[in-house]
Amino acid sequence: MRLMSIEIPPIWDQVAGRCLTENLRRILVLGAADRGKSTLCRFLVSRFSQEGAQAVLVDADVGQKDVGPPATVTRGYLQSPSDPYSLMLDGLYFIGAVTPVRHLLPMVVGTRDVVDSAGDAFVVVNTTGFIEGVGYALKSYKIEALRPDLLIAVDPNHETASIAASYPQYRWVRLPPSARVVAKSRAMRREARQRAFAAYFAGRPKIELDLQTVAFQRNPAFVRSLTSSRQTSPPPAGRHLLCGLCDATGRCLGLGTLDALDRRARVLSFVTPVSGPEVRIVQSGDLYISPDGEELGRTR
Ligand SMILES: Nc1ncnc2c1ncn2[C@@H]1O[C@H](COP(=O)(O)OP(=O)(O)OP(=O)(O)O)[C@@H](O)[C@H]1O
Ligand SMILES: [Mg+2]
Structure with a gap:
């Protein structure tokens, strides 16, 4: 089981448990690039599914997809709840670009669309690593469009502090990244997209x-x-x-x-x-x- 190869800090289990007991169904995960956001999102969907809840991942990272082709916002569910890598595509919104820069409107509209059509499932929304400049605007409007029950910032250096300070009315959890995170270069990201398109x-x-x-x-x-x-x-x-x-x-x-x-x-x-x-x-x-x-x- 591939979950075995993922380091699961105790705080991840606590956050997942809190979502289930407090019925926090819309969860937005934010953080810079290479923070382990995708791994955390897949873990959460896996944990919710294993507990018998209906749970989906909304993948709004148009460049480094976890489910579906690049240049889209997608929704996926786990074919096997215990395998966080068994994501199956079941919804897609076309963006047409592999970066949100200059595409903020479709990013926000598309994420909202794919989240809304998930009904009342637990929805874990993964995002791009853009959090400054245009990324600050994108994340701000996503928060306003989705009204998440919980925001999770994977944030060792307070990179998301300005966004968190702007939305104090929401519940926030700040997590450190896993020590096992492996960073990707621009070239590796481009190659991954090429493989995915091919x-x-x-x-x-x-x-x-x-x-x-x-x-x-x-x-x-x-x-x-x-x-x-x-x-x-x-x-x-x-x-x-x-x-x-x-x-x-x-x-x-x-x-x-x-x-x-x-x-x-x-x-x-x-x-x-x-x-x-x-x-x-x-x-x-x-x-x-x-x-x-x-x-x-x-x-x-
Ligand atoms: N908890 C963990 N346990 C083991 N390995 C991990 C963990 N978190 C991340 N990694 C490793 O680091 C890599 C990058 O993590 P991940 O893709 O989750 O980061 P990300 O923040 O989503 O990156 P991106 O900026 O590309 O979206 C993973 O492929 C995995 O190899
Ligand atoms: Mg990712």
């Missing part, structure tokens, strides 16, 4: 969408570039653009990368694991991803 898109078929049967969301410049008379697609509708593909109700089914635009036939094709007939909405993202998962650049 695994998501590898060997996936192409689907074709009739331009007249789908709606387009998120970027008006994308819609304009679809109707441009130029033969080569101007950005942002260029090849490999990462998009979210949704059903008629707006539920995101998964990601696709734009493969080709045939204006004469009015057909748009995507490489994606999503089945074509269900797709009714295309949400354009801010990132180009090669078939082997490499980040090729941004639209803006």
